[in-house]
Amino acid sequence: MKLSRLLTILIFLYGNNLLAQGIVPRVYVNVPEENLRAAPNGRKIGTLTKGTETVVLSENDKWVKVQITGWIWKESMTTIRPSTGKGEYRALHILVETREQAEEILAQLKAGKDFIQLAKEKSKSPSSVKGGDLGYFNKGDFDPKIESVIAGLQMNEISSIFETSYGFNIFKRIE
Secondary structure (H helix, E strand, O other): OOHHHHHHHHHHHHHHHHHHHOOOOEEEOOOOEEEEEOOOOOOEEEEEEOOOEEEEEEEOOOOEEEEOOOOOOHHHOOOOOOOOOOOOEEEEEEEEOOHHHHHHHHHHHHOOOOHHHHHHHHOOOHHHHHOOEEEEEOOOOOOHHHHHHHHOOOOOOEOOOEEEOOEEEEEEEOO
16 A cells, blocks of 8 residues: 555544544654655755654645654754745735635725734734734745745735635735
């Protein structure tokens, strides 16, 4: 049975319920080295070696989003994300659960309501506390579909409603 088919079955059968119970589907790297990427086809953020245990969080056609647990030297860590430069893009984001909520927010934005204020009030995204500000990012930092939506916007342009597995999204490119 293909690994992708097996993973689909495991995710379907076990899902998030098992994650909550501490029983999770585990898979292992089966090649000498595998690149760990920020998003499918995104920038490389690390390398996993053969035998590394991972937990499957989600998957699409050719990619599997995994979680790894390991130990690294404490003094190597910081709470500040290192910058590799200013970044190529900067955008604001609103995430809601239903299309109806997104349509209501989009109508308010078109009527001139402040994006930052609506993000703080309505968005369920972690970025809502910062008015939806995703900060600076580069190609490969997010899902390619999300990046293409943001990259296709002019400065200060608001996107149409964009559906992901997390809900319904609205973006505004600010740089």
